[in-house]
Amino acid sequence: MNAEERVIGAFTSRFGATGQVQRRGRVWLTVEKDRLLDVCRFAKEEMGFVHLSSLSVTDWVEDGEYELTYHLWSYEEKILLTVKTRIERDKPEIPSLVSLWGENAQAHEREMHEMFGVDYIGNPDLSPLFLEEWDGPPPFRKDFDWREYVRSEYYDVENPRERVYFGGD
């Protein structure tokens, strides 16, 4: 049994997760959303996955679900563990990982909240990170078409900000 299979075995026996080895150093794990925090705590504290490399959200709009992915790296095992879980698109709530990775998780979750509208319960600051004065829907959602948005909002529409440059009253 190689290191990748050992990692999967540890999680399946404890948390009932399903996993697969993609190639050397790549392990994908699917868990229930209620177990996410426990799985990540176990991964960090017992299995040595101390580095939260990245986290991401995929909008599966036809299934009505968001897929959250957490990419964890172990410096000892040299394995990238991706923990995946699905949440409902209408009620996008998930426990925050700030208690485990502090400011690292905080910044990542803040970005994902801004781009997808996922609520990370327990994150102290989910204020906008990149976008300024944006009051539309979270822009990385699949049902937001920015081409349509630009056409309706900016084509042949007077932009009040431009009055500063082009005169007017």
Next chain:
Amino acid sequence: MGDAAEKPLGDSYELFLGPAFPGLGNFAVKLRMDGERILSAKADPGYLHRGFEKLMEYRLPIQNAVLSDRICILEALAWNLIHAEAVEELMGVEPPERAKYIRVIMAELSRIQSHIIWYGVLSVGIGFDTGFKLAFGYRDYILDLFEMTTGGRVYPAGYICPGGVRQDLPSGVVKRIPEVLRKMEEMVDLEEVDNPIIPSRLEDVGVLSLEDAIRLGATGPVLRASGMKTDVRKEEPYEVYDRFEFEVPVRQEGDGYARYLVGIEEIKQSIRIVKQALREMPEGDFIAREFRKPKLNVRLPEGEVYVRNEIGRGEAGLYLVSNGGTSPYRVKIRGPSFLHMIPVLEHLLKGAQIADVPAIYWSLNICPADLDR
């Protein structure tokens, strides 16, 4: 904006730095000051946000290869490489041997010029303007090579594309690389000149302990300067990095000077790698058969991959999801500067002096472009 409205803490005041401030790149940071001491810092990114992840969902891989240049201005070739690797892994395509060597050469030259810029901007951050001018002068030798190979000095326009590289390495470039490497060695000698300004301005400035570095997600030279021996090129060798001999420099101090020394050592190691790659480069194809003729309607097989590379600034990642269409379904770009510029910078600025802000900021080797994406 919320912070400005907070009621003042005694005599403290808020200081805005950036995003159009020449000393700080296209990035803003709000400082809560007590006299000259920083009480707390809050990063305020977004000035360079272009939404690449969303843009890539609307485009074909052949277009995304060009778009991937723009993720980081200073390391365009490295981001080309990551995008190409992700598409190849998803499609199960193996680039030819010669292409892998060319990619390593270009990626390492890119790292050298990026580290030289690092030296330049760090010099200007600590008031040593000569270093800045030296750095940008010497960097041009490498840009000449990029222009001869890719047609662009800074943006290679997708030179490293899925399947290999767009053009073979011209014979003129092969002849010229050793000369340029000699110039780079000259540059390293200049960086190593016994210059009292650098240690006196960087020692014990911005000290990042190993524990904090791991918790905050530091990678690359920042993490190595805090005492962790790690390098993606060694841990999971991509392309042909497992065939070359090179050292991974590590320092224990974790201060700005340690990061500076790690940077110099990495230039030397990259020079070593380029020399070996040039010596061992085989003849043959430079692009895989499937990609020799550009096709527009190539379907990406259903699946997902996460590719990690070591670029000059640290660990870069690309998460690519496909549902079987011609464009990726979701792309997540993990730039090393995201964590270096938000949690690490905020942590290091807390309690520092205002005069040390540029030194701390530039010693982290950061790029606002790959933070904002």
